[in-house]
Amino acid sequence: MSTMRHYWSQNPLFKNSLISDTMPRTRFELLLKMWHFSNNETCPEGDRIYKVEPLIKIFVNKCQEVYVPGEIVCIDETLIPFRGRLLIKQYIPNKTHKGFTWNMKLYAGKERDPNISVPTKTVMFLAEKLLNAGRTIITDNYYTSLELANQLLNQKTHLLGTLRSNRRGNPKEVVNKKIKSWRNYCERKWSRYLHWEVAGQA
Known part of the structure; x- marks a missing residue:
């Protein structure tokens, strides 16, 4: 509903006896105000x-109980709509929430690890x-790397993704290779098709 208090509304449009009969609104608001998952x-x-890690673990365990991923698995960022104040909040306008969440790692700010890259x-x-x-x-180009591919292969898992040309550890053959643009290829094929159509009509 549009507001939390609507769940206790007596208006027939909003009335929800399942919730209002279970607990008074004031009691619920008090519990919500004091709600903690761990010891400060x-x-x-x-x-x-x-503070929320225990809840995240419970959520992930439930997700993994009800679904077993198939042969192909996608790892990517996903967003949760939020307009409040939060230090670790990010804005990625082109990201959408798709698919079933099987595992998750909450972004908590920039990380550093001298032994392995953060994406890997x-x-x-x-x-x-x-x-x-x-x-x-x-994976997308943020995660894809030769380092990740080797680590996955060592554990009988393949990697499919777009590789950035400036990714650290790329072989020189890959960096210097001239790869034809897929967009240019499609435009050339489409141009030939249009030319053939015009010639055919003539």
Whole structure:
């Protein structure tokens, strides 16, 4: 409903006895105000998702109980509409929420790891329970790298994705290779088709 209080409204348009008969609105609002998932006193310094991490684990476990991914799995960012104030909030206008969420890693700000790139670390974390089963992981150009491909191959998993030419670790043969643009290819084919159509009509 448009507002939380509508769930306790006596208006026939909004009336929902299932909720209003279970708990008074004031009681619910009080519980919501005091709602915590972890102890603030044990929160590690700098851990921005510590308070909601137990809830995230419960959610992910439930998702994995009801669905087993097939041979092809996509790993990508997804957005949740939010207009409030939040330090770790991001704005990516072209991203949409699609598909079934099987695993997730909440963005909590920039990460650094001297041993492995963050994109590779993220994919390996999300795909941990899906490895060594002959699956194919699909990623976009932020995640795709030779480093990730080798790590997945070592665990009997393939990688499919667009590779940035300036990605660290790319072989020189790949960087220097002149690849024909798919768009230019389609435009040439379409131009020939139109020429053939005009010639045929003449």
